């Protein structure tokens with residue numbers, strides 16, 4: 001049988017570049033090489049696409065070598081080729097399916113998915129709209145609310161308004177959100193730019209930090225909660241995994257606690273009543289469908305300690321994919337090993353592309 005050629009794309013211009021390299025490395029190790037032929041496509045921190053050398057090794061060494069030939073996918077559905085930009089080398093690959101392992105902006109946000117759509121290539125994960133919504137905490141919560149899903153109270157404001165009238169913003173937060181609260185850039189990830197604010201003295205600094213990362217900022221009521229996550233897999237009717245719990249090493253699950261601390265722990269499966277687990281799984285599926293996700297997503301919840309009330313915090317459309325990441329671990333605990341998970345995701349990408357290809361584009 002002819003092997004399916006999978007283009008794994010990783011690295012990229014986001015703050016989660018390094019996480020993406022680890023995710024890609026794990027996928028590369030685990031993918032069934034009898035069935036799939038892998039083409040590694042690295043994106044440097046400056047946004048250059050490379051395939052000519054071992055891009056994973058190159059990106060890990062953090063050099064942007066001049067002699068590496070940058071390549072591009074052209075937004076034209078002729079032959080799904082990766083084409084060298086300079087004509088020094090003429091390596092061209094036809095890609096059957098893309099597997100974007102890009103976290104955060106310029107990858108998880110619909111931008112690269114738009115390119116795949118133009119080039120008419122199947123790709124793993126959500127489409128343009130769901131990806132974009134998934135990376136915008138404000139739009140995502142609005143969609144959840146419209147489906148009646150429980151979301152923590154928040155307000156949203158633009159950086160420009162903050163710069164022009166900070167007093168007004170501060171009094172609005174103090175009236176409607178109060179302390180403690182979380183200040184977040186709307187479009188980011190990995191807790192980058194997020195601060196927990198305990199008192200008025202900390203508020204302005206927190207907003208200024210968030211304003212560095214995005215033009216849209218959220219102030220959200222802090223929930224004293226356990227953090228529970230479920231993995232989703234499928235297209236129109238997703239399956240949901242057992243839940244897992246995160247015990248962050250720090251006061252909240254900040255960047256350091258996520259990636260550097262040895263003391264953050266995952267408890268799989270999360271300890272909870274059958275009833276609560278069903279409630280979480282049901283909300284996870286509804287959230288996936290509300291956003292019209294495809295392929296995969298990780299649903300993150302807050303389970304309020306005092307009341308056991310469930311809040312949906314977010315859906316991640318390209319969750320962390322290292323061997324020790326929550327997304328694959330929850331599937332493993334639900335009976336689906338890592339290699340089979342990758343296989344399933346690629347099959348879902350092909351199915352989704354087939355389904356979309358049924359659309360006609362002319363007026364009848």
Ligand SMILES: Nc1ncnc2c1ncn2[C@@H]1O[C@H](COP(=O)(O)OP(=O)(O)O)[C@@H](O)[C@H]1O
Pocket residue numbers: 152182184188189190191192194220221222223224225227248252253254300302313314
């Ligand atoms: N409203 C909230 N109440 C309690 N903790 C929160 C709240 N919002 C965020 N956090 C903490 O901050 C972390 C990161 O916030 P999150 O909104 O998930 O952003 P990211 O997309 O960067 O993961 C969460 O995992 C949690 O530990």
Ligand SMILES: [Mg+2]
Pocket residue numbers: 190191300314
């Ligand atoms: Mg999160």
